[in-house]
Amino acid sequence: MNILEGFSKNDDLVEFVCKKCGYSLWVPRFIVQQLEEDNMFDGLDPSVPPQPDCQVCDGIMTPKNYTGIRGVTYKYE
DSSP: OOTTTTOOTTTTEEEEEETTTOOEEEEEHHHHHHHHHHHHHTTOOTTSOOOOBOSSSSOBEEESEEEOTTSOEEEOO
């Protein structure tokens, strides 16, 4: 079973890209929101996007285009 089954890229998924190797991954929005809540709990500045570790290398992933729960838009190009 595919974990992303039933999700659409338009509404329910957020694309992340590794800043180091360029690996791309679609993550369900509710998980991204949990990562953002973790940032808030840890006292990180709102300008810091949710940043999971890359699954391919030792880099950090960042959202390609995501408007967070605090209204901040994170873009990586």
